[in-house]
Amino acid sequence: xxxxxxxxxxxxxxxxxxxxxxxxxxxxxxxxxxxxxxxxxxxxxxxxxxxxxxxxxxxxxxxxxxxxxxxxxxxxxxxxxxxxxxxxxxxxxxxxxxxxxxxxxxxxxxxxxxxxxxxxxxxxxxxxxxxxxxxxxxxxxxxxxxxxxxxxxxxxx
Numbered sequence: 459x460x461x462x463x464x465x466x467x468x469x470x471x472x473x474x475x476x477x478x479x480x481x482x483x484x485x486x487x488x489x490x491x492x493x494x495x496x497x498x499x500x501x502x503x504x505x506x507x508x509x510x511x512x513x514x515x516x517x518x519x520x521x522x523x524x525x526x527x528x529x530x531x532x533x534x535x536x537x538x539x540x541x542x543x544x545x546x547x548x549x550x551x552x553x554x555x556x557x558x559x560x561x562x563x564x565x566x567x568x569x570x571x572x573x574x575x576x577x578x579x580x581x582x583x584x585x586x587x588x589x590x591x592x593x594x595x596x597x598x599x600x601x602x603x604x605x606x607x608x609x610x611x612x613x614x615x
Contacts (some may be wrong), residue, residue, distance in 0.1 A: 461562035461570035462581040463613040465517075465548065469509055470577050476507035477552045477602050481526055493534040498603075500524040519548075520607040526552070529599040532590050537563060540583035546609040547583045550602040551575045557595030562587045575601070580613040583597070 467473065480503055481487055487496045497573065503524050504511040514521055529535050540547070549560070555575040563586045564571040571592070572579060589599070 459582055459611075459614045461587075461614075462489070462560070462572060462579045464572075465578040465610075465613065467513060467550075467578050469513070470551070472509050473507060473513060473530070473550065474552045476509060476548070477526075478489045478600065480506045481552070481600065483572050485526075487528060488528060488598075491528065492561050493528050493530065493598075495603075496526045496528060498524040498526060517610075518608070519604075521604050525603045527589070527599075527601045527603060529536050529558070529589055529601075530597040532588075535589035537586050537588040538602060539586050542584070544605045544609065545582060545584050546580050546606075546611045546614055548578055548580055548604045548606070549575065550578045550604070552600040552602050554596045554599045555601070557591060557593040558592050558599050559585065559592050561590055580610050582614050 476592045484502070484506065485498070499588065500521050500523055516583070527535060560575060560581070561568055
């Protein structure tokens with residue numbers, strides 16, 4: 459199975475802007491700077507960002523959970539493997555993804571990376587992975603992460 463696969467999205471800017479508006483105005487995540495994982499009310503987010511709901515419907519994905527990861531240093535999302543049973547997750551850029559790398563490791567060896575995430579990816583959460591700063595950048599890095607009732611594992615084959 460592949461580490462990740464890029465996933466096309468025609469209106470990424472609108473979706474990213476809507477997710478950012480939700481996080482800024484409907485949560486305290488940015489105010490208290492809660493780094494790492496922050497779970498969101500998935501149905502409330504989808505109501506707030508109808509373009510995101512339409513994107514999932516168009517791609518026949520049924521979201522289970524939504525989260526935001528907030529990151530400013532390499533210590534906020536160090537190497538890890540996510541909890542089972544989920545394998546295929548989706549990450550979407552929200553804000554300030556330039557200057558960051560998503561990296562995957564097998565036996566402590568770098569096997570894949572994606573720089574400056576510009577669009578959604580489906581990734582294998584059972585391969586050790588991290589988020590690492592590559593160049594000086596604007597903070598914080600904000601990514602939306604989704605799991606699905608119908609995991610899109612076929613994109614990782």
